[in-house]
Amino acid sequence: GENVEQHPSTLSVQEGDSAVIKCTYSDSASNYFPWYKQELGKGPQLIIDIRSNVGEKKDQRIAVTLNKTAKHFSLHITETQPEDSAVYFCAASMEGGATNKLIFGTGTLLAVQP
Amino acid sequence: ETGVTQTPRHLVMGMTNKKSLKCEQHLGHNAMYWYKQSAKKPLELMFVYSLEERVENNSVPSRFSPECPNSSHLFLHLHTLQPEDSALYLCASSREVDRSEAFFGQGTRLTVV
Numbered sequence: 001g002e003n004v005e006q007h008p009s010t011l012s013v014q015e016g017d018s019a020v021i022k023c024t025y026s027d028s029a030s031n032y033f034p035w036y037k038q039e040l041g042k043g044p045q046l047i048i049d050i051r052s053n054v055g056e057k058k059d060q061r062i063a064v065t066l067n068k069t070a071k072h073f074s075l076h077i078t079e080t081q082p083e084d085s086a087v088y089f090c091a092a093s094m095e096g097g098a099t100n101k102l103i104f105g106t107g108t109l110l111a112v113q114p
Numbered sequence: 115e116t117g118v119t120q121t122p123r124h125l126v127m128g129m130t131n132k133k134s135l136k137c138e139q140h141l142g143h144n145a146m147y148w149y150k151q152s153a154k155k156p157l158e159l160m161f162v163y164s165l166e167e168r169v170e171n172n173s174v175p176s177r178f179s180p181e182c183p184n185s186s187h188l189f190l191h192l193h194t195l196q197p198e199d200s201a202l203y204l205c206a207s208s209r210e211v212d213r214s215e216a217f218f219g220q221g222t223r224l225t226v227v
């Protein structure tokens with residue numbers, strides 16, 4: 001089955017710097033890769049996703065890149081702000097299969113220091 | 115507000131109690147899910163429902179019993195739980211069962227004493 005590894009487990013950056021979180025997956029059939037942000041006391045919130053037919057996607061300060069050959073994908077946050085502090089999860093799944101089965105990474109705790 | 119509402123937000127129960135978690139989605143989605151989130155572990159998928167029919171049960175112990183009376187509501191009935199079942203239980207929904215864009219509720223923090 002699919003296995004997703006996420007690094008680093010914790011990341012501390014200064015406000016205004018960039019943050020990068022990396023994930024690798026094992027199943028080459030996976031074709032959908034979302035990123036979730038979870039703030040304290042809240043459920044995970046979808047912030048950006050990418051499908052395997054593209055290599056990069058951007059939404060303001062957030063971007064995701066996908067390397068299908070190497071089976072890894074990354075989240076890039078530029079000009080970080082204190083409100084970006086949260087736990088970020090990557091996930092992988094195969095859309096169009098019998099069921100939607102998101103396999104999650106173990107999460108990255110991002111701390112943005114003012 | 116994601117359109118997925120879970121109640122209660124917090125629950126403390128004894129090992130001999132019976133309780134239920136409730137989830138309601140206002141998004142018109144056809145698929146609903148229960149996930150378990152424990153400290154330092156990835157989110158674990160427990161159950162998947164598509165149009166009120168259970169389509170996946172990920173080897174979850176029978177002390178967890180899901181119920182989906184309609185496509186907007188999902189319950190998780192709990193009985194004779196163990197302390198290791200203490201976790202954040204998250205409900206999610208997606209437009210269809212084969213579409214992966216999942217929207218999560220805020221979760222129920224469950225403590226078993």
